[in-house]
Amino acid sequence: MWFYLGHWLDRKGLVSLAESSYRNGGGSDGKSAAEASFRLSQLMLAKGCNREAADICEQALRLHPSHAKLWCALGAAHRRLAQMDAARAAYEHAVELDPGYAQAWCNIGEWLLVKGELSAALEKFQQALRLEPRLLEALNNRVAVLYELGRFADAEAAARLAIEIHPDKAALHVNLGNVLLHSAKARPAIKAFRKALECDPICAEAHLNLAMLLGETYRLAEALSFIEHDIAVKGESAQRLASLALAQYSKGDLPAAEATCKKTLVMQANNVSALITLASCNSARGDHHESIRLYQQAMAENPEMPAIYSNIAFNSTYVPDISPAEVFDYHREWAARFEKTVDKPAYSFEQGRQAGRPLRIGYVSGDFGTHPVGFLLRDVMRHHNRMEFSIHCYSMMRSSDDITVAIREHADSWVDALLMSDDELAERIHEDRIDILVDLSGHTAYNRLPVFVRKPAPVQATWIGYFHSTGLESIDYFITDPYTTPADSGQLFSETPVWLPHSRFCYSPPDYAPPVASSPVLERGNITFGCFNRAEKLVEPVIAAWALIIRTVPGSRLLLKASAFENPQVCDELRSRFIAHGLESERLELRGRSSHRDMLEQYGEVDIALDPFPFNGGMTTLEALWMGVPVVTLAGSGVVSRQTTSALANIGVTELIFDDLDGYIKGAAALASDVERLSRLRQEMRARMANSPLCQADQFTHDLEALYRRMWQAWCRGEKLGTEIVPGSPVARKTVLHVGCGGSDIRSLPQMFQRRWQEIRLDIDPQAKPDVVASMLDMAPIESASVDALYSSHNIEHLHPHEVEVALKEFKRVLKPNGVLVLTCPDLQSVCALVAADKLEDVAYESPSGPIAPIDILYGYRKAMAKGNLYMAHKTGFTARSLKRALVESGFETTIVEQDGHYNLWALAYPQAVEAKRVEEDRKLCFSKWLAEPVAQAFGKLQAVA
Structure with a gap:
């Protein structure tokens, strides 16, 4: 009676009363008494009262020594008390008593999984599922062991099968998300974690994994703590270590992330997540050759992932000692792998070939926010001619900010496309009857190049957001300008390059930009060189050149600012690289991240900005110039190495552009010696820029729209534009x-x-x-x-x-x-x-x-x-x-x-x-x-x- 009453109360959620009933029902002979003790032990385990659970089982087993479930529960209590040998012995005794008891087989498998005996663990989980195909723990653990065995595709398939059986179990969706996350499938991983939260809104692991994937930096410390606790309780598995490395990297602790990745790869040499995170760590400290090698290794393990090869193509643009043809080859290889093999839908374009009708423009990006793309696009969105163009944004944004709101306000439609598959997004774009689809991401994070491969719009172009040809033939045009891409430059494109008349960038300074400060040399008495670009751009030739410049200019110093410099070990490593080139440590100052406003204000401490190479500044250059700081640049041959050249040409300060390294070094030193010239440039720079094509958003948008119209007219004729400059006509204001x-x-x-x-x-x-x-x-x-x-x-x-x-x-x-x-x-x-x-x-x-x-x-x-x-x-x-x-x-x-x-x-x-x-x-x-x-x-x- 007590057992059945307890069971009824338990099912009603009256756990305290159920516990009392089970206590009353245990401690005597009979099957129901044994069952009451077993249920009581389960309640104690659920409460974390592990010692009491073990005592209940031991006491009951003296009366019921052949009760398999009690032996299994005793094993669970021993395991939680870290008494691993006793736990296994109890599990095995349960199986001896009842070979058909699936939970006992599952628990033995879990014990083996913790001990790292992966093949034996998988065998036990399979046995449990043969006996009880719906057993939740066995289904979940099978996914984990397949992952630990490096069988990632099998792990994903097993996770999806488990969800088919138990669609409302949050743990299964979390497990699927983890497999996808560590297989470089970020978008479906986000979808899985969000599904877990639909099942259980307080699921901590889902919340924290989403925090890492969505860039919620305020929760990264909590995520780290959760993963570290998980490792302390459950041991070091490849999946848990890979999660830890990703959290460490996301938080900016690159040395810790690198060490954790290496530990993971010792445990599982083909761990895709650890390979990618380690590659990112190497990229962040300028070792792009090693980064590319690691990405290639990850690609060999997961050859179906376009995002991994996008990282390879992206990183090749940083490398100073490979030719433009080799960089282009990396981008063409992406196309060979993913453009040629996609089964493209046979889209028909029924919107018609009327050359003069209003056009529907689609912008696709993961950066409609506080990001260079957001700042460069914001005023263009505001100035689009709504009588002639309707604007449709397909956003991969993980969160929203003020820039997102400003862009969205001026869009005719906005589609949150982060969780849409490539086929779904391509179909939506085609249904929206987009005439010209514009990529604003290239091979950067959260790009949707596979959508462009499907050709959902009749005309496709790539514009801001990337600094190289995408390598895709399915994108028709690369929008550039005469200074970034001189007609005789020999730059390599899979797209047809088309030129705006002045610049491919339209800079809209933030409202909170501080006034231009006076030249700091006037107060300090010595020159401060600076660079606020990403640390990834600090390759060895850049460090050597900058060290020589500082050594050449007496009393000068170098101020570098990047988010990577939050970490003391990263700073120590960079200092040692400069010291190796003869620069005294005290002449180098490193600063970490700050608010955007504070970052702009800190340009007030910089006399001359040094542009990195071959990867020039883009938005960083525009911000430095707006704050009055002259930028010295080494002009290369590619798009990425001529961004600053274009900016300087547009404001008429071409004397700061140098064609060779010797001229770059001597030019920076010469500018530093002319304080009067520095002060004059600083006073003039903002006005020069404000009155240049870089900041005339209405004229820029008018020219861009003229280019869109010419693209469309060419398509209507069944042609493609040639490589010509589209002439700009003055805006009637x-x-x-x-x-x-x-x-x-x-x-x-x-x-x-x-x-x-x-x-x-x-x-x-x-x-x-x-x-x-x-x-x-x-x-x-x-x-x-x-x-x-x-x-x-x-x-x-x-x-x-x-x-x-x-x-x-x-x-x-x-x-x-x-x-x-x-x-x-x-x-x-x-x-x-x-x-x-x-x-x-x-x-x-x-x-x-x-x-x-x-x-x-x-x-x-x-x-x-x-x-x-x-x-x-x-x-x-x-x-x-x-x-x-x-x-x-x-x-x-x-x-x-x-x-x-x-x-x-x-x-x-x-x-x-x-x-x-x-x-x-x-x-x-x-x-x-x-x-x-x-x-x-x-x-x-x-x-x-x-």
């Missing part, structure tokens, strides 16, 4: 007068003004640094009928009521006859509804400045006024009807005013009558996202057209 601009910039303007509009900033406050200091009551510096649009956001309520008509007439005066006024102000009707409900000081909504209450909307933002900003006081107010009347009385012939449901009014006003179609288009591009009312309904409210 309209002007928008931003009244009351404050501290904001063009990015705060409505979407309509985000592309090909020139912002003229006007404000009454000189501290806002406007283009024109003036009041909206008297905008005399602005000529009549001179601007295409005027944007005034929350300004008019700061006037006295009798001044409103004066300001509105000034707005109309400066607008061209076909111009438009976009105006916003508080909506007193919705605010007064709150006041009527006695919510005058309650928070109405949260703004970037803080909480806003009705009293702030009615009378001005109290927090700002308390600090002395009396411009914030409100002196009048409007309802939709009164604002419309004021606009009409001021001479605007067409007006529309709407409430956005968020305590604001939005108005469009035109000096002359305009068609409803234009008003509709302007409304879409200008009005707030809070205006959810369909456009068609809004036009029913166009009541007053004088």
Whole structure:
């Protein structure tokens, strides 16, 4: 009775009551008493009370010595107490008593697995599964032992079979994820770990593996601790050590990761994960030959993985002593392995060959975020002509940040494609009827080159994100520029190179970039050379050249900054390499990672930036130049070794480009000796750059779109573009007068003004640094009928009521006859509804400045006024009807005013009558996202057209 009661309570989840029942039921003769003791021992093991579990089993076995389950439970308790010999003896006795007891065979196999007797362990798991094919522990352990035997494909198949049998068991999905992770199949591994969390939302191992795969650095310490504890409890298996090495590498502890990888490879010479992690460690310290060798070894073990060979191709671009032809051969080998062997779908392109119709552009990348690609793409996205191009992003981002949000805001569609298979993503792109598909990753991490192999779009190109030909014939074009790829350079491409007129890069400096600092030599008295590029670029010829430069310039020092320098052992090793070339250790300073803003600020300590070779800086060069630091470069023959050359040519500082190593060394030393020239360059650099093609996003995007159009026209003719420079035509830029601009910039303007509009900033406050200091009551510096649009956001309520008509007439005066006024102000009707409900000081909504209450909307933002900003006081107010009347009385012939449901009014006003179609288009591009009312309904409210 006690046994059956305990069993019922146990099934109901009433474990404490079940435990009491089992205790009452044990300690006597009979089969049920033995079973009660066995169940009690299982509860104790689950609670971690291992000694008590052993005592229960031993006591029960004195009464029931032939009970196989009790012997098996005793073995489990002994094993957890680290009494390994006693555990095996108990398991084997259980099998002697009951040869058909699958759990006992499984436990013997687990014991053998811990001891490293892998073949014998596999045999025991197979025996257990013959007896009980659904036994969860045996299914899971079989996966583990197949992995430890290096039979990775068999391990994956066994893991998938186990999941078919038990689809809701988190442990099985974790095990599959581990096999995939350590077989270099990161994307399906992520999918497996996420599935584990669907089964068990608190599964620690799934969370921590995802943290490593998704780059969640804040959890890496926790991941390391978890894996180390797992090893301490379960012993050193190849899989656990490979996981530890990956976590150490992800955290930046390269020496520890390298040591763990070597230990793993002693245990299992073909461990793909350890080979890849060790290759990455070697790459990080500049030993790219060894890195390539290790990747090739991993490739031999897992020949079906494009990502491994992408790493080989990528690393070849760092190596200084192999020819451009050899580097190209590595990329062509990728294509030979994976482009020629894919069974390509026979896609038909039914979108038609109309040369002039709007085009659908698809961007594919894993770097739509705080990454060079994100910074280079952000302003291009903002300036795309939405009348001619719709933009579709296929993202492999693991997480989102501010740059991701900015890019996504300007995309017509956004597909999170990280977990989509190559076939699934190719099919989605084809279904989206993309006309031109653009790769922004090349052979870097999370690339989707296998999707491009399937040719889901009629025209395919590769642009920013990589610095070499991909090697693929299925990609039609490589977008470059005349300085990166001179016509006579002899650069090798599988694609057809096509040139933008100036640069392949469009730099958008971050808003938080500090002002340019004065030359540090003026304060320090000696020259500081610097480089903030990745440590992987510090190959031996670079170290030798830089050591010689520092030694040549008396009193100079070298400041290097990279995330790898967080680790003291990495720093010690790099110092020893410089010392070997005669540089005193005290003349070298190494700094680790910091925030992006802090990194930019630290350029204030650098007089001259030294560009590495053959792998030049890209974004790093642009950032150094923006911070006023001249960059000395050695121009090579390939794309990767001419990135800085292109940047310097575009800002007109070609004297810092050198064609040979001797000139590079002497040029850097000569620049260091001319402090006056250094100071002049520093003062000029940001203005040079801002006025160069590198920073003219509207013109750059216009030129890029012209190139896309020419690609499309060629396809419509059944042709391909030749290798010619696509001529750029000047952008016809309209002007928008931003009244009351404050501290904001063009990015705060409505979407309509985000592309090909020139912002003229006007404000009454000189501290806002406007283009024109003036009041909206008297905008005399602005000529009549001179601007295409005027944007005034929350300004008019700061006037006295009798001044409103004066300001509105000034707005109309400066607008061209076909111009438009976009105006916003508080909506007193919705605010007064709150006041009527006695919510005058309650928070109405949260703004970037803080909480806003009705009293702030009615009378001005109290927090700002308390600090002395009396411009914030409100002196009048409007309802939709009164604002419309004021606009009409001021001479605007067409007006529309709407409430956005968020305590604001939005108005469009035109000096002359305009068609409803234009008003509709302007409304879409200008009005707030809070205006959810369909456009068609809004036009029913166009009541007053004088």
